[in-house]
Amino acid sequence: MPLSTADWAAISLSLQLATVTTCILLLLGTPLAWWLARTGSWLKGPVAAIVALPLVLPPTVLGFYLLMAMSPTGPVGHLTESLGLGTLPFTFWGLVVGSVCYSLPFVVQPLQNAFAGIGQRPLEMAATLRAGAWDRFFHIVLPMALPGFISASVLGFAHTLGEFGVVLMIGGNIPGETRVVSVQIYDHVEALDYAQAHWLAGGMIVFSFLILLLLYLTSDKAAAGSLQLRS
Amino acid sequence: MSKTPDYKQLIEAHFRVKLSDPLRSAGAPRFELVIDERLAARGVTAVFGPSGCGKTTLLRALAGLQPIHSGVLRVNGVAWHDQAGSLQAHQRPVGFVFQEASLFEHLSVAGNLEFASKRAPERLGPEQIQEITEFLEIGQLLPQKPAQLSGGERQRVAIARALLVRPELLLMDEPLAALDQTRKREILPFLDRLKSELDLPIVYVTHALDEVTRLADDLLIMEQGRVEASGPVDEVLTRLDVPRMLGEEAGAVVEGTVTERDSQWQLLRVDFNGGHLWLRDSGEAIGQCARIRILARDVSLSLADEQASSILNRLPATVIGMADDTDRAMLLIRLAVGDAMLLARISKKSAFQLRLCQNQRLWVQIKSVAVLH
Numbered sequence: 001m002p003l004s005t006a007d008w009a010a011i012s013l014s015l016q017l018a019t020v021t022t023c024i025l026l027l028l029g030t031p032l033a034w035w036l037a038r039t040g041s042w043l044k045g046p047v048a049a050i051v052a053l054p055l056v057l058p059p060t061v062l063g064f065y066l067l068m069a070m071s072p073t074g075p076v077g078h079l080t081e082s083l084g085l086g087t088l089p090f091t092f093w094g095l096v097v098g099s100v101c102y103s104l105p106f107v108v109q110p111l112q113n114a115f116a117g118i119g120q121r122p123l124e125m126a127a128t129l130r131a132g133a134w135d136r137f138f139h140i141v142l143p144m145a146l147p148g149f150i151s152a153s154v155l156g157f158a159h160t161l162g163e164f165g166v167v168l169m170i171g172g173n174i175p176g177e178t179r180v181v182s183v184q185i186y187d188h189v190e191a192l193d194y195a196q197a198h199w200l201a202g203g204m205i206v207f208s209f210l211i212l213l214l215l216y217l218t219s220d221k222a223a224a225g226s227l228q229l230r231s
Numbered sequence: 232m233s234k235t236p237d238y239k240q241l242i243e244a245h246f247r248v249k250l251s252d253p254l255r256s257a258g259a260p261r262f263e264l265v266i267d268e269r270l271a272a273r274g275v276t277a278v279f280g281p282s283g284c285g286k287t288t289l290l291r292a293l294a295g296l297q298p299i300h301s302g303v304l305r306v307n308g309v310a311w312h313d314q315a316g317s318l319q320a321h322q323r324p325v326g327f328v329f330q331e332a333s334l335f336e337h338l339s340v341a342g343n344l345e346f347a348s349k350r351a352p353e354r355l356g357p358e359q360i361q362e363i364t365e366f367l368e369i370g371q372l373l374p375q376k377p378a379q380l381s382g383g384e385r386q387r388v389a390i391a392r393a394l395l396v397r398p399e400l401l402l403m404d405e406p407l408a409a410l411d412q413t414r415k416r417e418i419l420p421f422l423d424r425l426k427s428e429l430d431l432p433i434v435y436v437t438h439a440l441d442e443v444t445r446l447a448d449d450l451l452i453m454e455q456g457r458v459e460a461s462g463p464v465d466e467v468l469t470r471l472d473v474p475r476m477l478g479e480e481a482g483a484v485v486e487g488t489v490t491e492r493d494s495q496w497q498l499l500r501v502d503f504n505g506g507h508l509w510l511r512d513s514g515e516a517i518g519q520c521a522r523i524r525i526l527a528r529d530v531s532l533s534l535a536d537e538q539a540s541s542i543l544n545r546l547p548a549t550v551i552g553m554a555d556d557t558d559r560a561m562l563l564i565r566l567a568v569g570d571a572m573l574l575a576r577i578s579k580k581s582a583f584q585l586r587l588c589q590n591q592r593l594w595v596q597i598k599s600v601a602v603l604h
Contacts, residue, residue: 129396
């Protein structure tokens with residue numbers, strides 16, 4: 001068996017982290033992307049810029065400020081402690097918070113493009129056909145933006161799997177708790193254990209290639225187009 | 232029909248709409264639509280005007296797609312917008328047909344129709360749905376996707392879909408404007424039938440005068456966000472201040488009945504409330520209604536009945552009013568022919584030579600008439 005128990009634990013943790021993060025991002029990202037696609041507010045520019053920040057910032061910068069915020073003396077740390085949740089750094093949920101911030105643009109931008117692509121007209125048509133706001137969202141927006149949701153999910157998932165810098169800053173390297181695949185690979189390389197590193201790193205390449213291939217093969221041009229992120 | 236206004240058949244529109252539309256160029260002054268009208272909620276009310284006059288905005292405000300800034304909108308006695316609040320678009324019993332046939336591209340034709348019928352206030356039976364698909368002759372299109380349809384077919388599906396929500400008021404925004412001549416001719420008979428066979432009031436926005444004269448019972452003429460004239464189409468089209476906006480196309484519309492066929496000379500006699508006219512036989516059946524357009528430039532005047540004339544249609548008339556035409560050499564004359572109104576466009580020199588004056592009795596000679604359907 002080329003992969004050790006510790007490797008499998010890291011893989012399992014990575015998959016859990018990516019799944020939870022993607023679900024949370026879809027819930028948060030959908031209303032945010034909807035607002036960005038529709039609003040005429042002056043806040044649109046600043047908010048879009050904030051959403052896109054993780055695309056350009058070094059993960060260490062993001063990780064550093066998240067660590068500060070979530071530490072017992074930071075504002076988020078104060079909040080979680082007063083709620084009796086303890087502090088988040090060096091926990092799985094700390095990683096989830098970090099990943100949500102880190103992968104936000106990869107979910108919001110494809111959704112925003114998909115929503116903008118629908119335009120106003122189908123929604124107006126639906127309204128004159130007696131469809132209320134939720135009815136319009138579920139029966140017009142969701143099916144029409146489905147390719148956008150697929151690429152948002154795939155990108156959010158794959159990008160979270162590939163996260164390293166933020167994890168190291170706020171999660172450290174606790175086996176079974178915060179040691180995800182990327183950190184495990186780093187450990188192998190530090191230990192000059194290149195064979196193990198190859199198995200994990202090569203596995204990551206194959207896996208990432210396959211899900212992106214699946215995305216390009218199954219979804220139409222619109223979804224593939226939204227993969228061209230504005231980074 | 233009784234003359235007293237029945238609030239059950241009335242659109243009471245007294246409101247303002249302000250547009251800060253980013254589509255309008257930034258430097259242009261903010262557009263404001265001011266409507267203060269009581270429209271008959273029966274038959275076809277055409278809203279006519281140049282592009283940018285606000286006619287589509289008016290329609291969208293009726294549908295609830297464009298917020299009303301202030302004022303009141305009541306339809307058939309029900310407040311759609313007043314100080315107390317506003318019904319949202321999906322709460323208003325309207326059907327809306329957009330300019331370019333907007334169908335849900337992700338659904339088949341059947342799916343598009345079902346989207347509407349499922350949301351109708353009362354669930355429609357399969358017979359009623361079939362009746363409407365047959366009415367618009369779209370039965371064989373049901374399994375297709377909108378992308379596979381021609382422009383005319385798409386528009387027919389869009390009309391069927393609008394009818395399937397059982398609207399109390401059908402709003403049509405230039406439904407023919409995006410179609411070429413052939414497709415237009417394909418759709419127009421359906422609009423004629425819509426008008427004559429369904430008891431459904433229609434507000435029809437257009438910038439094409441031929442659609443107005445063919446379909447409208449009432450007419451609202453708009454310019455720069457204001458209503459310039461409104462009333463029954465025959466009356467509005469013969470108003471002296473209106474035709475100046477129409478230029479060469481100024482003229483009257485009269486409605487009559489085919490009463491006689493002269494097979495020797497290939498002519499038809501049409502009786503109307505101002506007498507009768509002989510037209511070229513275009514195959515209409517005896518007893519059929521005929522709408523006739525008489526352009527002002529095709530009407531000439533003479534003081535006596537010129538028997539020795541090539542013109543078949545000569546009718547006694549009374550001068551009701553005169554006004555300058557946009558062309559400085561010409562005058563527009565409004566004439567009463569029986570109970571009907573006609574317009575004549577003649578040169579000022581002829582008017583001087585005939586010594587035309589108010590209430591003068593004379594003869595109109597009609598060079599040509601066009602049957603609209």
